[in-house]
Amino acid sequence: MNMDSWIIVTEDxxxxxxxxxxxxxxxxxxxxxxxxxxxxxxxxxxxPDTVRWFATDDVVPPEAIAGxxxxxxxxxxxxxxxxxxxxxxxxxLAVAAARLGAAVVNSVPRLTTEADAVVIxxxxxxxxxxxxxxxxxxxxxxxxxxxxxxxxPVAATVSAVPDADVRASMRIVETTTTGGESAGLLQxxxxxxxGLGIRRKDDLAMVEELAAASHAEIACSLPLxxxxxxxxxxxxxxxxxxxxxxxxxxxxxxxxxxxxxSGVRNAKVVVAIxxxxxxxxxxxxxxxxxxxxxxxxxxxxxxxxET
Amino acid sequence: MKTxxxxxxxxxxxxxxxxxxxxxxxxxxxxxxSDDDAAAAAVVxxxxxxxxxxxxxxxxxxxxxxAARGASSTxxxxxxxxxxxxxxxxxxxxxxxxxxxxxxxxxxxxxAWDQMVPVSLAAQLGWPALxxxxxxxxxxxxxxxxxxxxxxxxxxxxxxxxxLVVAARRAEQTTPGMKQVLAARxxxxxxxxxxxxxxxHDCGVxxxxxxxxxxxxARVIDGTDPAAAxxxxxxxxxxxxxx
Numbered sequence: 001m002n003m004d005s006w007i008i009v010t011e012d013x014x015x016x017x018x019x020x021x022x023x024x025x026x027x028x029x030x031x032x033x034x035x036x037x038x039x040x041x042x043x044x045x046x047x048p049d050t051v052r053w054f055a056t057d058d059v060v061p062p063e064a065i066a067g068x069x070x071x072x073x074x075x076x077x078x079x080x081x082x083x084x085x086x087x088x089x090x091x092x093l094a095v096a097a098a099r100l101g102a103a104v105v106n107s108v109p110r111l112t113t114e115a116d117a118v119v120i121x122x123x124x125x126x127x128x129x130x131x132x133x134x135x136x137x138x139x140x141x142x143x144x145x146x147x148x149x150x151x152x153p154v155a156a157t158v159s160a161v162p163d164a165d166v167r168a169s170m171r172i173v174e175t176t177t178t179g180g181e182s183a184g185l186l187q188x189x190x191x192x193x194x195g196l197g198i199r200r201k202d203d204l205a206m207v208e209e210l211a212a213a214s215h216a217e218i219a220c221s222l223p224l225x226x227x228x229x230x231x232x233x234x235x236x237x238x239x240x241x242x243x244x245x246x247x248x249x250x251x252x253x254x255x256x257x258x259x260x261x262s263g264v265r266n267a268k269v270v271v272a273i274x275x276x277x278x279x280x281x282x283x284x285x286x287x288x289x290x291x292x293x294x295x296x297x298x299x300x301x302x303x304x305x306e307t
Numbered sequence: 308m309k310t311x312x313x314x315x316x317x318x319x320x321x322x323x324x325x326x327x328x329x330x331x332x333x334x335x336x337x338x339x340x341s342d343d344d345a346a347a348a349a350v351v352x353x354x355x356x357x358x359x360x361x362x363x364x365x366x367x368x369x370x371x372x373x374a375a376r377g378a379s380s381t382x383x384x385x386x387x388x389x390x391x392x393x394x395x396x397x398x399x400x401x402x403x404x405x406x407x408x409x410x411x412x413x414x415x416x417x418x419a420w421d422q423m424v425p426v427s428l429a430a431q432l433g434w435p436a437l438x439x440x441x442x443x444x445x446x447x448x449x450x451x452x453x454x455x456x457x458x459x460x461x462x463x464x465x466x467x468x469x470x471l472v473v474a475a476r477r478a479e480q481t482t483p484g485m486k487q488v489l490a491a492r493x494x495x496x497x498x499x500x501x502x503x504x505x506x507x508h509d510c511g512v513x514x515x516x517x518x519x520x521x522x523x524x525a526r527v528i529d530g531t532d533p534a535a536a537x538x539x540x541x542x543x544x545x546x547x548x549x550x
Contacts, residue, residue, distance in 0.1 A: 103392045105391070106422050129329055132517070139511075142423060172464075176460045190549075286547075287544070289530040296533050
């Protein structure tokens, strides 16, 4: 039974984890990288057999060549196509799925095979249950599992797919980068997140001191940027903002709303500091301190400085 | 531009009942609007101009939501339910868009409940799509679409037809007043079924079942004595290897 797979990549993320998940099916793994040569080279060392590189530039968005990428994928009739959940990758995944007539699954953290079926186990209903799905035919899925350390840094061959005439239905006319800090946040091993438990803007200094003592980047929930304007949008973590995957996430005065917590789903260890015993975050963290953050945070900063 | 707004096509998982044996009962969960639906409605008003706005929804819930936000009429596919195969749900919506006919733009919320339905809708229509859309303005017969990227934002010039998948930055700001809500009930509502639309898409996903997750109870430390609590936390974090 064909267990060959493709992954579609348009930006950085837990790509080695996605390759490992595809690799577990037992077939070949081909990466379709849509973007810069640097991205293609980065994907080449995450473990795929081959990399097909579709160059885009400052004018052509990845979505403009979705049809070409889908043609290339469909020509090999793979069993599984995976992508990350960023907007451009999802558009490309859907086009490939339609071309293959594949079933589409919106969250695929883990994949296994049983006889000829591909089996997915995933959290569902706001993480209240674990759901098991079975797909008998072709599958297109959004990989939202964990990243892995790359075991074999042997680079796969990168071959460029020649430019075709791009139907000019889309053209990038302006690109803005909101603050240089968001890239740091996306890559950070440690992140301190701030929520509405902080009472005054001046009190952020206390949280920033904790971040400095723990060598962490600062993130915040949406209201701190949109309503309070204490941080710019590049610091916001959540559903329609940045998704981060640090080793350690310390949530200070964060209630734990799903819109925010979906952005830290891939954090290895989540610590919550909150004075509300009923706060949702105590159900979604690994460790919590139930207490006044105005006492706990300075104590934690002091203890970290000593070590 | 003739614009279709797709709304209330998913169920809110908060409304599902989970039993002690891990089974999930969706019967009491109605089709819901999300914050993204409201953001989509706001984008539609920005781009529609003098053009017609038509609402498209699934299931048998109250279908007047879009009519209270500018739609002149609504089509409801009454017997359609959200499917574990996003392509199957999208096939119903794509048939609905074709039934409405002659649309230039389809606007749909980028829903966290099923992030593959809106993009699959575009793929099945065979239309180009942009997701993560924050706003859009018409420019002649083109649209200037602002969408978020990992690094910030991008303005993309697109021609029609196109599907715009809109991501909410926040909850709906101005909800319709009583006058709009009452007027919406008088606007035309066409009820159709998957059979009349001729939807034949098979579901490619079988749900084997659900079970309760292994209890991952957080270790909550009493913070009455901050220094002692912090000491316990740091010991735990060291043993996890994250410090």
